[in-house]
Amino acid sequence: MRRQRRRRxxxxxxxxxxxxxxxxxADRSGRSDVGATLTELLVTIVIMGIIIVPIxxxxxxxxxxxxxxxGLSQVETVLNNAADQVNRAPRGCDYTEYAQTAARALGWxxxxxxxxxxxxxxxxxPVQTGTWNPGACVGATPDDLLVQLVTITVRxxxxxxQRTIQVVKSDD
Numbered sequence: 082m083r084r085q086r087r088r089r090x091x092x093x094x095x096x097x098x099x100x101x102x103x104x105x106x107a108d109r110s111g112r113s114d115v116g117a118t119l120t121e122l123l124v125t126i127v128i129m130g131i132i133i134v135p136i137x138x139x140x141x142x143x144x145x146x147x148x149x150x151x152g153l154s155q156v157e158t159v160l161n162n163a164a165d166q167v168n169r170a171p172r173g174c175d176y177t178e179y180a181q182t183a184a185r186a187l188g189w190x191x192x193x194x195x196x197x198x199x200x201x202x203x204x205x206x207p208v209q210t211g212t213w214n215p216g217a218c219v220g221a222t223p224d225d226l227l228v229q230l231v232t233i234t235v236r237x238x239x240x241x242x243q244r245t246i247q248v249v250k251s252d253d
Contacts, residue, residue, distance in 0.1 A: 159186070160183075168248055196231055198216060200219060201230070228249065229251070231249075
């Protein structure tokens with residue numbers, strides 16, 4: 082509240098002069114301006130902290146989820162490309178290079194894509210179940226009517242996300 086006082090001019094005019102209250106003086110309620118400001122400031126900081134901390138946790142969670150989904154998306158892309166390249170490759174006894182080429186296309190190391198290869202050995206009778214034996218071929222070259230199973234595993238070197246797919250190759 083501003084105080085007013087009267088001041089007499091040279092010719093007897095009354096002039097009012099307004100002076101601001103001094104800093105640190107108590108107002109009519111008895112509270113000090115400085116104390117109220119400090120208390121209000123502390124309450125504001127506490128309320129902001131209560132509101133901002135959960136919001137920041139939510140933002141961090143969204144960023145982590147986005148990075149995870151991006152890593153999985155890259156793995157799926159490399160995996161599908163590797164499966165397509167193995168499926169289109171000419172019949173052979175080693176498909177490692179085709180799978181690793183898909184990983185190298187994204188700039189990943191060659192060992193980001195690994196494969197396991199098996200060939201099918203039919204049973205003696207059609208009623209019995211055949212077996213999958215290790216290796217893509219029985220010998221050094223593929224036989225006629227050879228059925229191969231290629232299991233491709235791709236691992237994202239940045240996020241550690243990993244997926245596996247199986248491709249069956251056979252004569253048309």
